[in-house]
Structures are given as structure tokens and as C-alpha cells.
Amino acid sequence: MPTTYDTLAGLADLVGQPLGSSDWVTVDQSRIDAFAAATGDLQWIHVDPERARAGPFGTTIAHGFLTLSLLPMLFDSGFAIADVKMGVNYGLNRVRFVTPVPAGGRLRAHFRLLAFEALPVPAGFGAQMTVEATIELEGAPRPACVAETVSRRYS
Numbered sequence: 001m002p003t004t005y006d007t008l009a010g011l012a013d014l015v016g017q018p019l020g021s022s023d024w025v026t027v028d029q030s031r032i033d034a035f036a037a038a039t040g041d042l043q044w045i046h047v048d049p050e051r052a053r054a055g056p057f058g059t060t061i062a063h064g065f066l067t068l069s070l071l072p073m074l075f076d077s078g079f080a081i082a083d084v085k086m087g088v089n090y091g092l093n094r095v096r097f098v099t100p101v102p103a104g105g106r107l108r109a110h111f112r113l114l115a116f117e118a119l120p121v122p123a124g125f126g127a128q129m130t131v132e133a134t135i136e137l138e139g140a141p142r143p144a145c146v147a148e149t150v151s152r153r154y155s
Contacts, residue, residue: 004080008090008155009125011081013115015039019131020079024138025070027062029103049103057100064097065105067145069152071133077093083155090128093148099140106138114148 003020005011006123011019021154036047041063044051053058067080072089101107130150137144 002077002080004082006081006125007083007125008081009118009129011129011143012058012118014132016035017113019113021108021111022074022076022078022109022135024106026106027070027101027104028032029060029064032060032066032103035063035069039063039065041074043066052119057102060103062101062103064145067097067101068095068136068147070135071109071149073155074107074133074135075111078109078111081153081155084153085124087151087153088119090150090152093130094146095104095147097145099142099144101137101144105144107144108136108138110134110136119152121154124155126151126152140144 027118032046036042045055045057046060048065049060052058094154110133113129114132115130119128119129130148132148134143135145135147
């Protein structure tokens with residue numbers, strides 16, 4: 001169950017604070033293969049387990065962009081804002097793929113609010129939020145990915 005905040009406007013006071021952590025997600029070979037097929041990135045390090053066994057990681061690894069693409073799912077289980085009716089992805093400020101994610105690896109994200117800016121909207125309330133997502137790889141000393149996400153949410 002995600003941490004739930006009552007109002008979008010109430011998050012303005014939480015800049016610099018953690019917002020929540022997601023559930024764990026397993027990145028298995030079938031997910032990696034599906035992502036490879038969808039994006040056309042069929043590099044052997046991702047899709048050829050036999051060849052990858054002799055490669056630098058000893059197994060296939062997830063695409064960095066696959067890890068990044070899990071953010072919407074991770075956000076959904078990490079925190080919720082009760083009065084938000086709609087949200088849109090506005091972009092990313094910075095992304096780093098710190099540790100490779102092996103097939104079968106488990107990920108979860110920890111979210112921290114970096115910035116909050118109220119937006120003018122014709123009705124209701126809107127805000128642009130910059131959230132740092134640190135995607136943890138289970139058992140690894142460093143995160144798999146750290147990204148500054150920018151979204152616009154409306155209540």
C-alpha cells in the first residue's frame with residue numbers, strides 16, 4: 001500500500017523530504033526480451049543468455065531504459081496523492097544508470113521531493129513536481145538508477 005497524501009497542495013511543505021518507497025519488481029528475462037522486441041534493441045548482452053554467460057556480467061542484463069521505463073509502476077506503488085485527478089510526465093533532468101540489473105534482479109524505488117511549483121490552471125490546482133527516484137537493486141551496494149523526474153499533476 002503506497003504512502004498516501006491528502007492533497008497535492010500539501011506537498012509544497014515536503015520539499016527535500018522522502019515521499020515513499022515502492023514495492024519490489026522482478027526484472028526477469030521475459031520482461032527484458034519483451035522490451036528488446038518493443039524497442040529494437042536486441043544487443044546480445046540483453047537477449048542472448050548463452051553468450052552473456054561469457055560476457056562481463058556473467059548473465060544478461062536489463063536495458064538501462066527498461067529500468068527507467070518501470071518508473072510509472074514504481075511511482076504507483078510508492079506514493080499516492082488522494083485529490084490528484086491527472087498527471088503527466090514532463091521529462092527528466094538527470095538520469096544515471098549506476099549498476100547493471102541482471103536478469104532476475106529485483107528493483108524498488110525510493111522517492112524524494114526535490115522541487116514543487118504551483119501552476120496556473122483554469123480550475124482546481126496544478127503543480128510541477130521534481131522527484132528524485134533512486135532505484136535500488138536488491139543486494140547491490142549502489143543503486144541501479146538515479147533519476148530526477150519532472151511531472152505535472154492536477155487536482
